[in-house]
Amino acid sequence: MTDTTETEKTSVENTGPLEGIRIMDLTRILAGPTCTQLLGDLGADIIKVEKPVDGDDTRSWGPPYLQGKDGQDTRESAYYMASNRNKRSIAVDIANPDGVALIKSMLSKCDAICHNFKVGGLDKYGLGYEDIHAEFPHLVYLHISGFGRTGPYAKRAGYDMLAQGVGGIMSLTGPVDGDPHKVGVGIADVMCGMYATSALLAALRHRDRTGQGQLIDLALLDSQIAWLINEGVNYLTWGKEPVRRANAHSNIVPYDVFPTADGYVILAIGNNGQYVKFCDFAGKPEMATDERFLSNDLRVRNRDAITPLLRQMTVMKTTDEWVNGLAPLGVPSAPVNTVPQAFSDPQVQHREMAIDMNHPAAKDGLCHLIGNPINLSETPVSYRRPPPMVGEHTDEVLREMLNMDDEKLEKLRTDGVVG
Numbered sequence: 472m473t474d475t476t477e478t479e480k481t482s483v484e485n486t487g488p489l490e491g492i493r494i495m496d497l498t499r500i501l502a503g504p505t506c507t508q509l510l511g512d513l514g515a516d517i518i519k520v521e522k523p524v525d526g527d528d529t530r531s532w533g534p535p536y537l538q539g540k541d542g543q544d545t546r547e548s549a550y551y552m553a554s555n556r557n558k559r560s561i562a563v564d565i566a567n568p569d570g571v572a573l574i575k576s577m578l579s580k581c582d583a584i585c586h587n588f589k590v591g592g593l594d595k596y597g598l599g600y601e602d603i604h605a606e607f608p609h610l611v612y613l614h615i616s617g618f619g620r621t622g623p624y625a626k627r628a629g630y631d632m633l634a635q636g637v638g639g640i641m642s643l644t645g646p647v648d649g650d651p652h653k654v655g656v657g658i659a660d661v662m663c664g665m666y667a668t669s670a671l672l673a674a675l676r677h678r679d680r681t682g683q684g685q686l687i688d689l690a691l692l693d694s695q696i697a698w699l700i701n702e703g704v705n706y707l708t709w710g711k712e713p714v715r716r717a718n719a720h721s722n723i724v725p726y727d728v729f730p731t732a733d734g735y736v737i738l739a740i741g742n743n744g745q746y747v748k749f750c751d752f753a754g755k756p757e758m759a760t761d762e763r764f765l766s767n768d769l770r771v772r773n774r775d776a777i778t779p780l781l782r783q784m785t786v787m788k789t790t791d792e793w794v795n796g797l798a799p800l801g802v803p804s805a806p807v808n809t810v811p812q813a814f815s816d817p818q819v820q821h822r823e824m825a826i827d828m829n830h831p832a833a834k835d836g837l838c839h840l841i842g843n844p845i846n847l848s849e850t851p852v853s854y855r856r857p858p859p860m861v862g863e864h865t866d867e868v869l870r871e872m873l874n875m876d877d878e879k880l881e882k883l884r885t886d887g888v889v890g
Contacts, residue, residue: 487514488850497586504554505664511557512852523562523890526861555858562862562890583611611674619690634659638695663694724770729785739803
């Protein structure tokens with residue numbers, strides 16, 4: 472993990488390429504916050520709007536929670552902290568007309584507004600696309616929903632597992648003869664957040680050229696269908712329903728998890744040269760000249776014949792023997808790490824994928840987060856702000872953006888407009 476000195480240095484310096492971009496962020500849960508955290512890491516000023524007192528739904532999605540200075544759980548769940556750094560939280564009640572007016576008064580100084588309310592959910596407050604675009608035509612308006620703004624499912628609430636189910640990925644995940652499985656993390660949400668980031672940056676590029684904002688209509692289901700990738704196109708090309716293959720690949724053999732003398736090894740052999748080297752290292756050169764297995768095409772067609780033979784071979788060595796022996800030969804292989812093993816892996820540690828950030832509520836003064844995988848040579852990402860507490864920056868933001876004094880802030884708080 473990054474040491475405290477490094478964290479303190481990076482927490483005050485914005486080195487990202489999006490410095491000067493400001494996003495009004497009304498998203499919650501995972502897809503939207505994933506998008507805005509990435510934009511924040513890249514330097515954008517993210518103003519996270521939360522419901523007073525309760526805040527983002529995921530604040531209560533625990534345990535685990537960040538441990539406070541008294542040794543007790545805080546309200547900062549690990550789930551919430553996973554996608555909310557580099558943001559400033561303001562607690563504003565958008566069900567209150569004065570709260571809506573407050574949001575709108577800040578939008579003239581923003582470049583985009585993002586939300587993932589149900590379709591039509593913000594229209595009744597005057598924060599729907601038509602109203603916002605008419606008043607602020609320069610704004611990029613990102614709306615993430617479960618099923619999109621149009622179509623027969625448009626009004627339905629959407630969650631990650633629903634998108635995985637409707638979008639087909641669960642039919643391809645899990646044991647061959649077992650129940651369908653979702654992916655172990657909210658991957659439909661996360662991938663939707665990635666698509667949202669790309670879309671928003673493209674829309675900002677257009678805005679910078681023309682001065683014109685636009686609507687981005689992005690659905691969990693659409694993005695889930697998009698990342699079916701080869702399995703989806705296999706079906707569209709052949710018309711054959713893809714089948715569940717557990718850890719095996721539909722188009723490459725061997726590309727699977729195999730037993731070893733002390734655990735498991737992943738073999739990801741993508742070409743014939745790698746396959747020949749693997750067979751030689753395994754002490755089975757005849758497997759490379761077997762007419763059934765001469766090419767990947769033949770190995771795919773004869774997977775039922777080659778797979779049991781490979782499993783008999785891999786149990787003859789330990790996982791380390793396979794990985795350490797095959798790596799110098801350029802044959803792709805890897806262990807199957809647990810999450811603790813993944814974070815202790817020397818390559819993961821070298822790439823600084825686990826970071827510490829100062830946090831005012833934490834028992835030891837730190838929260839522990841996953842780093843950003845983007846490495847930019849001239850404008851690197853920076854970790855400036857830990858995931859904020861509900862309304863932590865309300866006064867700061869309103870003073871900065873609207874020049875509010877203590878009297879106005881106190882009245883807003885008394886009236887229940889802000890928390």
